[in-house]
Amino acid sequence: MPISRRESGIAPAVRALASQVHPVFMLPPVACSLFGGVLAGAFAPLAGALHTTAIFAAVYTAHIKDGYVDFYLRDEDDDHPLSERGCKAALAGSTALFAACMAGLWLRVGLGAVLLTLPTWLVAYHHAPQLDTNPVTATTGYPLGIALAILGGYFVQAGTLAPIAVAFAAVFLVLLSGVKVIDDAQDFDYDKSIQKRTVAVTVGPRRARTAAYALMATALVLVVALTALSVFPPSSVAAVAGFGAVAGVARRADAELATMLLVRGSYVFLALLLVAVWFRPFA
Numbered sequence: 001m002p003i004s005r006r007e008s009g010i011a012p013a014v015r016a017l018a019s020q021v022h023p024v025f026m027l028p029p030v031a032c033s034l035f036g037g038v039l040a041g042a043f044a045p046l047a048g049a050l051h052t053t054a055i056f057a058a059v060y061t062a063h064i065k066d067g068y069v070d071f072y073l074r075d076e077d078d079d080h081p082l083s084e085r086g087c088k089a090a091l092a093g094s095t096a097l098f099a100a101c102m103a104g105l106w107l108r109v110g111l112g113a114v115l116l117t118l119p120t121w122l123v124a125y126h127h128a129p130q131l132d133t134n135p136v137t138a139t140t141g142y143p144l145g146i147a148l149a150i151l152g153g154y155f156v157q158a159g160t161l162a163p164i165a166v167a168f169a170a171v172f173l174v175l176l177s178g179v180k181v182i183d184d185a186q187d188f189d190y191d192k193s194i195q196k197r198t199v200a201v202t203v204g205p206r207r208a209r210t211a212a213y214a215l216m217a218t219a220l221v222l223v224v225a226l227t228a229l230s231v232f233p234p235s236s237v238a239a240v241a242g243f244g245a246v247a248g249v250a251r252r253a254d255a256e257l258a259t260m261l262l263v264r265g266s267y268v269f270l271a272l273l274l275v276a277v278w279f280r281p282f283a
């Protein structure tokens with residue numbers, strides 16, 4: 001049985017496997033792995049490459065498994081580029097790549113790096129059909145992966161964790177959970193029809209919006225508190241002001257436009273925080 005569900009041959013197989021690489025979802029965790037490393041100061045390329053590849057393999061695993069479950073087990077999707085065998089082969093391949101990176105990190109950095117990175121694969125592999133059936137784990141899975149990517153990226157360079165890395169991980173876990181609630185609200189009607197329990201389906205779109213903006217506000221307050229505690233430098237408030245302004249506009253938009261604004265706002269937020277920490281302009 002071929003890898004592609006449509007045609008046999010190497011080129012269709014490669015195209016089908018490549019179709020499951022979603023840059024919009026995959027670039028942020030990979031960037032966060034690198035960002036964690038940059039945050040640590042000195043950057044060892046081999047350890048950085050092993051961690052970044054492991055994070056890519058984890059997110060790829062999540063997408064392959066989610067696509068397989070949605071199409072072959074739940075009959076939710078109309079089409080899927082990979083055959084059943086293709087899904088299983090891709091899962092085995094991404095898991096083998098992840099395991100090879102774990103072995104490399106163990107040898108190069110130590111057990112701590114493995115213990116901080118392994119949960120990304122566990123969360124990814126169990127996203128569907130286990131974690132995506134509960135509104136809390138369906139919402140926090142991807143943000144948790146991002147937070148772990150920052151922590152692991154830092155650890156593989158520094159050999160330890162520091163308050164600044166934990167602070168970044170916590171802020172992004174809370175902020176992106178808020179963004180994910182708005183993102184999921186876009187599919188409210190469809191998710192309700194298939195009884196997919198997102199936050200919007202579980203508590204209703206209005207309360208989901210309130211919860212989402214409360215989570216984002218909590219992340220911004222956390223940055224201010226961590227600035228007051230000197231974990232973040234004073235100029236970090238610029239990131240709070242930047243994201244706060246975007247969130248203010250998004251609040252008046254529909255779920256689709258709000259998601260687009262908030263995702264871009266998250267990139268600006270990360271960039272402003274990075275500039276604040278890296279250059280410490282008012283230090």
Ligand SMILES: CC(C)=CCC/C(C)=C/CC/C(C)=C/COP(=O)(O)OP(=O)(O)O
Binds near residue numbers: 059120123127132
């Ligand atoms: C390192 C890292 C970031 C790990 C986290 C991995 C993780 C949990 C990714 C989720 C990616 C995914 C399949 C999103 C779509 O699911 P959905 O259920 O929201 O949407 P869908 O099933 O309707 O497509």
